[in-house]
Amino acid sequence: MSKIIAQPLSTHVTNNAPWEMYQRPYVRDLAYVLACPNVLTEWLDFAPHQNTHTVSVHSAHFWQMQFAAYQQRLEELDSTNAYQVLTRYLLKRPSPNRLGFHFEGLLSFWLEDGFARKLHPYETLASNVQLYNGKQTTGELDLILYNHQDKLTEHWELAIKFFMGSAPFAPENWVGINSKDNLQHKMTHMQTKQFRTVWVDTEKHGQVKIDKRYGIIKGRFFLPINTCNFTYPPWLAPSFPIHKWCDNTDMTNLATLDIRALRAAHYIEWFTRRDCYDGRQPQVAWSNDAMPMPTTGLYFEGHSPIVIYPEQRDKTHDKF
Template structure:
């Protein structure tokens, strides 16, 4: 919507030629392309793949060390899949613009990165923008660290808050889950907030422990 509305209003130069294009091999679906755009400034057709990801990091913080909530998913695997699978198409058939040739390809990955709780020695790698915000995660099996958390201020996030914290839920506790520890319950897997600070509590499986991805 942002791309189409912005182009119609003259706010940017990217015209949407097609979106969510199914790829077939002998009538079997083998993939999908997110966006095919025409860049009117560079006069080139671009293929954009979009992803929203939440990755928990561990040392030495290489791309394969950032693991998703699904332990089979990590940053290295996602980037490799984009480049080797989703970026293979050169010509694309569109419904409104016929067959177009792809000139450039971009992978756009948005989301959140979480460092181990209380980790202080992190150095941004050269592939990561140094202003990218870092949050924290705690292994649900780390009983010692969990015992030290101030559970009275730990509030479990609502689904929509995986993207942006909503103070509405702080102000209306009757619509929110009670602060963790108020009923003595142990933490469940998920996203929490300690005041404004996001914290993921989740069973962590490192990439190195799952068959050396």
Template structure:
């Protein structure tokens, strides 16, 4: 397994149990804490479209998200221990497609924005969300969040993405791919910059037309490193990768030596929502299910697993026909 002394600080963070969201018991509260405490994967925005005359895109620092989490901790405790939990569950379950991970992420962040602003825990007033973009009568996309930053007097556009990417050397953005192998970090950033972030004026229902002053790309989630990463050098680790971003492991499903290091008796297939945070109540439920058995000719299916609570993605190096994308 990993030799901690050889790893990047991002990996050390996860393997030394840096996970403040695990302190919460109720699933949606745990997810909400994860959404706040998890930093942006980026320390800076990377411009992959320098010749398209696009706008400047910013990212919030890891310390920004830590401050937001700390300012909201008392409210998280209230949601986790009282009937106030119903405020969160009702909000999330009345939103469109609450069981899709991207919409769940957006719902959690939107709840924090609205609830936290009402409680004066941050300066961001939501002016509009899911603003449709049109070319004539044809819908061409949408903007996630339009906010009024009352501290700075600015109208901000926040575009959101929740990503669970497997990395391979040399760990450039194009080398971080999803279980759907057509999805990678560079492609996502390019799309955000050349599509959503081109907008200047936005029509809102209650605040009229507003002009965007600043744009933020918010990309969170989890990254998974190859299980043999201890044999790699990190001297050229990318400076754009936030040191405290949650890092875990992935294993090539055709690599029998790699699979042999996994305790299959302890392996549990993750339920869909557990790409966010682990649900401990599934542990006892799955004890009643048939045990996973791996044979040489039938490796485990592509997806996320837990081995004694440790997240592991099993993934084919070649595109999987099932494209079991989170």
């Protein structure tokens, strides 16, 4: 897989990226996790003959409502010592420096903190529930919740994805850092593995029966840099963050980027940019004669994110 470089569709995305209004990095990440819609408008069944359960998705409107209901608390976390509650919660969790676990930690904090403040109806019954076949561990379930509004026990399975798209932009054409990972594969795995569970043993609530299942897939997608008049597939949320990518051998399109202005980013900035890293790292070396590309990773050109995908997945980038 070639190294690729990506840039946003537009530099000023504040209206579509309300998380940018917050100053503290974990608050910005938390706002991103809430305000970013699910990539899916509907669940696509890629295993119709395997007798699996129905899987639902939350609408973009649902996440807008959750973000709006939690905004006052976000402002408090962003401007008072309450921020320490959030940081301690996240840092005491297993593997807090892996993006998938960070995503899970942020959603778990919102679920617990928001329920305690009566900002939503979801009570956490269990998380990271281990699945066994005899004595062998076969997987785990992310979140088991009780929806007090609908009187249902819900299973939420989470994924944070940064996928590169190519025509015809079907789910299998959105590929991750590891070329074997794509949206269709992830959805099929969730549906045929985690979402097959019916009964769950919890430590504090005994055995519970799952009434409803939700797939929560968020992140960022990238289009080829020369894509014109991109039409969103009906399954792709039109407000989902979309940026652009460019292969490192595409010198014509690379010439449109100010490579000398790139600032190497910390890995966790796949979520949101951290101002604290500005000025700490040298700009990327660039020679018009040799035309070397920057090393793989995430970069910023000013406030605009630019991504160079590595040929192989770094284990710190996600949880699988």
